[in-house]
Amino acid sequence: MHKVMIFLLITMSSTIFSSETTSITRSGYFHISYQSELEPITINQIHNWVLHIETPEGDPVSGAKVSVSGGMPLHNHGLPTDPKVTTDLGRGKYKLEGLRFHMRGYWELIVIIEIQGRRDTGIVKLNI
Secondary structure (H helix, E strand, O other), rough: OOOHHHHHHHHHHHOOOOOOOEOOOOOOOOEEEEEEEEOOOOOOOOOEEEEEEEEEOOEEEOOOOOOEEEEEEEOEOOOOOOOEEEEEEEEEEEEEEOOOOOOOOOOEEEEHHHHOOOEEEEEEEEEO
């Protein structure tokens, strides 16, 4: 049984190790969650996400301007690509295209949301 558990941990080492897929923005205006179109998330593959943005009450936020940046704060470098939110899919969902992680480790994606004069920033934390 222990050998199986160790094998599973080693096997999972090239995939995402995030226990949280939901983040609350700094001011608490929005909740951000994501779904990767690449399952599992692996290094050196360009892929897309669908971001879901809602209010703390659970209402979807549509019509927002959403931008994403990020990198590896422990290595002091940014993302190797310049991902963009390309489409408001409605019902609080936004298509994020062009994301790539080029090495294993701890990553942060900075998500800036602007709508109706309100701006807030959330951080999606990932271990890949």
